[in-house]
Structure formats: C-alpha cells, structure tokens
Amino acid sequence: MKFRLPLTALMLGAALAAGPAFAKKKEPVAPPATALPTFTDPDVAHDPDDVLYLDLSDGGRVGIRLMPQWAPHHVERIKTLAREGFYDGLIFHRVIDGFMAQTGDPTGTGQGGSKLPDLDAEFNSMPHLRGTVSMARTNDPNSANSQFFIVFYPRFALDRKYTVFGRVILGMQYVDKIERGEPPEKPTRIIQASLASQHKAPPDFAALNAPAAPITADQLSNSQSN
Numbered sequence: 597m598k599f600r601l602p603l604t605a606l607m608l609g610a611a612l613a614a615g616p617a618f619a620k621k622k623e624p625v626a627p628p629a630t631a632l633p634t635f636t637d638p639d640v641a642h643d644p645d646d647v648l649y650l651d652l653s654d655g656g657r658v659g660i661r662l663m664p665q666w667a668p669h670h671v672e673r674i675k676t677l678a679r680e681g682f683y684d685g686l687i688f689h690r691v692i693d694g695f696m697a698q699t700g701d702p703t704g705t706g707q708g709g710s711k712l713p714d715l716d717a718e719f720n721s722m723p724h725l726r727g728t729v730s731m732a733r734t735n736d737p738n739s740a741n742s743q744f745f746i747v748f749y750p751r752f753a754l755d756r757k758y759t760v761f762g763r764v765i766l767g768m769q770y771v772d773k774i775e776r777g778e779p780p781e782k783p784t785r786i787i788q789a790s791l792a793s794q795h796k797a798p799p800d801f802a803a804l805n806a807p808a809a810p811i812t813a814d815q816l817s818n819s820q821s822n
Contacts, residue, residue, distance in 0.1 A: 644792035646671070648678060648762065653785040654773040655801045658746075659766030659792075660729050667718035667761040670731055670740065674761065675791060677710055677742055683789035689779045695751060697774045698732055699786060700743035704779065709741035717759055724754045727764035727771075746771050 648660040664671040677683060683699070689706055690698040701708040717737040724730060728747040731740035740759060748771070764771060774784040787804070790796040 642765075642792070645675070647765075647792035648674060649788075649790050649792060649796070649798070650683075650786050651788040651790075651798045651801075652770050652774070653787055653804065654770055654775070655804075656767050656770035656773075657798045658764060658768070658770050660762045661765045662762045663722075663760075666720045666722055667731075667759050669715055670718055670759050670761040673712065673715060673742070674744070676712070678789045678791055679794070681789075682710060682742065683786050686786050687779070687783035688774050688785075689783065690745075691774050691776045691780055691784075692778070693776050694749050696745040696747045697771060697784075698743060698745040700732070702742075704783075706743070709743065712741065714738060715740045715759075718761075719756045719759055721756070722760040724751045724758070724760065725763075726750060727768055728760055729762040729764065730754065731759045731761060733758065748772065 642661055646662040646664065648662055650658040650660065652658060662671045662674060682702070686699055686702060687704050688697045688699045689701055689704045698706070702710075714736075715731070715738065717733075717740070719737075722728070724747050726747055726749055729744055730747070732743040732745055733740040737757075744761075746764060775782055777783070787799050788796060
C-alpha cells in the first residue's frame with residue numbers, strides 16, 4: 597500500500613531546516629498566535645459547486661473554496677468523492693502542530709485511498725499559506741488520490757511539490773482545534789463532507805458534543821436482566 601503524506605523522505609532535510617516542528621524526537625513548537633496570518637478571501641460570490649464544507653466532530657463547519665483554475669482534475673476528484681459520501685466519518689489521521697492536518701484515508705493509517713486511479717500532478721504557483729488545502733502523495737509526484745491536508749502555518753518548502761487546490765474561507769478556528777497526533781489518541785472526524793450546491797444542513801454540533809447521560813439504576817437493571 598502507498599503511504600501518502602505531505603513530507604517525503606526526499607524533503608526531510610528541507611523540512612528539518614524549516615523549523616523545530618519537523619524535528620524527530622523533539623516536541624513540536626507551535627508558532628505564536630500573532631504570527632499566524634489567515635488567508636482572507638475578498639470574493640464572496642462563490643460558485644456553490646466550488647465550495648466544500650467539512651463538518652467536524654470538534655464542533656464546527658469548515659468552508660473550503662475549491663479552485664479548478666489551479667488544479668482542475670484534483671478539484672473534480674474532491675467533488676466526486678464528496679458527492680459519494682467518501683469522506684463522511686473519516687478521521688484526521690496525521691496532525692502535526694505548527695504544520696498541517698491530514699485526512700482522506702478510509703483506513704485511517706495514511707496508506708489508503710479511494711478506488712479511483714491516482715492523479716497526475718497539477719503543481720502550481722500557489723503558496724502553502726495558513727489555510728491552504730493541498731493533496732498528499734507518496735514520493736511519486738503522480739500518486740495523489742483522496743488524501744489532502746490543511747496547513748496551520750506557512751510551509752513554502754512544499755510549494756510546487758504538492759498540488760494546491762483550495763483555501764479555507766470559513767471556520768479556520770475549527771481547523772485549529774483538530775486533535776494532534778500521528779495518529780491522535782482521540783482523532784477529530786469529518787462528520788459530513790458536502791458541496792454548498794448540495795444544500796446539506798450541518799449536524800447538530802451541540803447534541804454531538806453533549807456529555808453522555810449517566811446510566812440510571814433502572815437502565816442498569818434492565819440491561820442485566822436481558
């Protein structure tokens with residue numbers, strides 16, 4: 597199986613030079629909040645078929661503007677999988693503080709993908725800024741399939757090496773809350789992924805995150821009798 601991640605062995609030296617968040621056997625150091633410029637999208641008149649919503653288990657909806665002019669085949673792949681419900685229930689399996697959050701693998705291991713064929717690279721000049729959404733891949737440039745990652749903090753060493761296909765335009769605060777880890781102990785899930793054109797309402801986040809009701813004596817007695 598392939599192991600898709602936005603940090604390949606070939607890039608390890610450059611990544612280590614980029615900052616301590618990549619260093620092996622060291623605690624990742626998140627940049628200060630004041631150093632986190634968030635991408636601002638001045639265009640509010642988006643084609644609803646080019647806006648992807650991710651409803652996350654951490655309590656909010658993330659909106660991603662898909663950019664077919666940057667990577668038409670990758671955008672079409674994301675749309676196809678979202679319409680099929682492929683991303684519903686998947687976890688963010690690799691989340692590195694100060695770097696990025698990766699999802700899109702049905703096995704939750706980083707080694708899986710969809711049944712569709714891998715995509716040819718569509719590298720472009722768009723930088724990996726905070727809020728950038730880019731496709732994960734193996735050392736093979738033409739191996740992107742279903743996995744993607746959202747950047748917490750600028751990583752320009754990834755530019756022109758991974759296919760950027762969108763930017764977060766809504767709910768970056770929920771991206772920031774995604775549980776860290778490789779994999780996280782209690783991973784954040786995509787409850788629902790949909791296109792704005794599908795007009796799917798977000799789930800009841802309050803109910804999803806409400807603490808479980810304590811088991812009553814009667815319920816315990818009934819379960820034991822059954």
